[in-house]
Amino acid sequence: MTPEQLRASILQYAMEGKLVKQDPNDEPASDTVKTKSMEESRTEPYKIPVNWKWIRLGSGVRFINGRAYKKSELLTDSNLTPVLRVGNLFTNSSWYYSDLKLDKDKYIDNGDLIYAWSASFGPRIWNGGHVIYHYHIWKTVIKEGIDKKFLYYFLSDPHNVLGETKLHGSTMKHVTKTNMEKLPFPLPPLEEQKRIVAKIEKLMPLVDEYAESYNRLQKIDNEFEDKLKQSVLQYAMEGKLVKQNPSDEPASELIKKIENEKAELIKEGKIKKSKKLPAITDDEKPFDIPNSWEWIRLGDYAEKITDEVASGSFAAIRDNVRKYKTENYAIMVKTADFANHFSKNLTYTDEHGYNFLNNSNLFGGELILSNIGSIGKCFIVPKLNRPMTLAPNSIMTKLIDPKLNKFLYYFIKSPIGNFELLQIASGTTMKKFNKTNLKGILIPIPPLNEQKRIVFEIEKIVNSIDKLSK
Template sequence: MKVSEKPASYINTLDTGRNMGCERLPHETDKKLIKFLPLENVVEIVSGFGFPKALQGKTDGELPFFKVGDISLAWNNGQRGLTKAQHYLDQEEALSIKARPYPKGTVVFAKIGEAIKLNRRAILGQPAIVDNNVMGLIPKEDMANADYLFYWTLTLRLGDISQATTVPSVRKSDVKQLPFPWVPLEQQKRIVAEIEKQFSRLDEAVANLKRVKANLKRYKAAVLKAAVEGKLTEEWRKQHPDVESASKLLKRILVERRQKWEEAELAKMKAKGKLPKDDKWKKKYKEPPKVDASNLPDLPTGWVWTNFEQLAEDIPNALKAGPFGSALKKSFYVPKGYKIYGQEQVIRDDPSYGDYYINEARYKQLESCAVKSGDMLVSLVGTIGRILVLPEDIEPGIINPRLVKMSLDFRIVDPIFIRAYIQSPYVKYLFAIASHGGTMDILNMTILKGIPIPLPPSEEQKMILDEFDRVATIEAELEKASSTNLLRAERLRQSILSKAFSGELTVEDEKGMENKCQTRQ
């Protein structure tokens, strides 16, 4: 099971001009045609209408009523046109609130609040009403093409135009004098066609990049699945039949653990001057429960079913849930001190995230919940079963009530292998059965202790982890190249728009373009 060693070969598809088609962006200029007119000369600038709650909620009707959320939804889905709304009105209802439907082709965007900074816009795909948090630009029929207008608005940074008040806002007076690059309508249409042709090439390159990322994600999932089932190292086992089996290793460690306990107990009795008369005192030792494997799948040779209690490090509080909420109130937080680790760090896979702390006195009260390097933190509420393995040099601290911390015996198992197993479809299925809460999924220590864990021999674990590292290296390389190329794609979009509205994006007829392509090929 291998993946390409050079994923960059798949993602270097956005070099300027080279993969955009057979030609680079045209450099001939047509600036003489452009006249920069005040925006109010080519569009009608309008605002939306208040939307009483009593009229909200209709899922069909004569007139769609679009809100800022509809613009964001379309933008995030890569859609330019607004066609399907979450609210509708009929003509009489629109008249009752004095709302005027705006025509198809109106360009709309948020005009108030933090949504302005998101810089999103859309075009009405049919006559519709917009709410009073939205501004609309209605193109005058003899002056502006709706698509040309839309693409021009993509060159604007609405946040820079807005008034810097407590609540940001864009007013009619802020936009009416913006210089609009007017050209005759037919030229506008040709420029739109050229923009869309160039954008379609960019979209194809970006889609290819996303496909590569999706393929790697599927490959990574396949590696994890094969690893915890033993298929990944099947050939390795055939070549190494004499390694110590996991069952022998586990038995040896558990025997050592019991001997250590007995020695400690004898030392305590001797210190008190009370030597035991028989071995009955040994019955006080609590053996970690064994796994009933009668209904579990067969494991590869050398593997054994185990559980967290057997794998835990032989120290107090090796398996520990976070404190009760009353023991860790927000009123106890301080600016600096001992860090509080919660689900925000686990979900982000970033132990450095967050700035919640407690003082030393509170830390000592909750020291049973303290963490150390190598501990495995498990999320319990909502986003359940996510795992963070704490690296070296972490800030000293404790877990909060939404986490469990597990200190595992490194002689038996590597927590990275356990993390991969917990992410497997089988364990997710077990969690789904056991974790249903009232309003969200919830795990607890009892559920986690009941999860059967397949344990490979130590040497085999090392081979599995080597493959994990290799995939992680490829993933990191791809992610870095992906980010670089996505930024490059966005710069190319802005370059195309800049050329389009400065007269540098000359449009050629199809025959001329075909001849140019053949010549260059």
């Protein structure tokens, strides 16, 4: 049960006469409040004790509207009388002031019970001093025999008010005074009202304590799934998730093949020869890996790493980029597009923009990383049925062997992968890294067959975690 449900249950029990025992010595409600009962033809909302009675709320409580103000009447001089608006009761800390002299019933003072009836709803026992109040707030005048705090707790339960009263308005919902006055109000003897209030006020601090524990558990529960996945990924990157198979071709042979393929692509003029990356020292290696694995720098693993758009060329085609127009030539792929499955807020370019950004064109299978703000956010580009090109604040990595994509993807999402990216990121307000630094990060490489087993095991475990969390 959530804290909100527990509070609602306490208030419901209170209004049904189930929170405290009835005392036969109490003077019945019918004798303490001289009001008209509800018409007998009206079905009672629920059964109440015999010494209680149902009344219409308006027969025991008068609701007085505040005043609507012209803009010229709302001043900023804090020496004047504050004007209480609905927002001040909930989220707005800025105040207006007034020099108007109004009738007595247009002011509220400490101890007055008020009710916000438009946009935001709810009662408040005011303790903010002498103020003028706005039209969207009611001040209550309560007949003898009705305890103010009992009424407050009745109005605090939205089921009693919004559940019974129709909300009006298309742009700003509100409760009408007529409907409020017609509300069925369960009236106990006055002494019992006071005992109910005392019991509620004894229980509510306990509910607050429960809420703290509940929220802590919710936080732990919400984080548990992510932490469990992170542990799985870290184990995978350390070579602890699946057993090594001595018959697997070691990673050193895989690296030789990648080097040979890269050399062939350079020879054929398909890619440019890149600057040799520094050798990996033992001090750089963050942990030990199995003997059949190797440490490698991402730049040695990749055919292409580019952030061409992010480096400034996007501005050159800004006039060729449009939003929400599917008839354009190419989608400018943003990392956010993968999260929403290319269903909204898409950005497109025309043929000129697509050709201008030909170094960032995507064909499927590339790994896209967000390189600013959301460090570690990454996606593998699916097979495409239309041209696409990279958008700003993203880096595209295309590996020599696309079969290695999945392992690299899970590395980037792992704690060690995230650590590597944060190590190369700079900036105080928003971290960012560039393609040059990305080429130098360390990656632990298992044999190709073991990579496949690791990916299979990761996805099996992650799917199980997701099912358990539903």
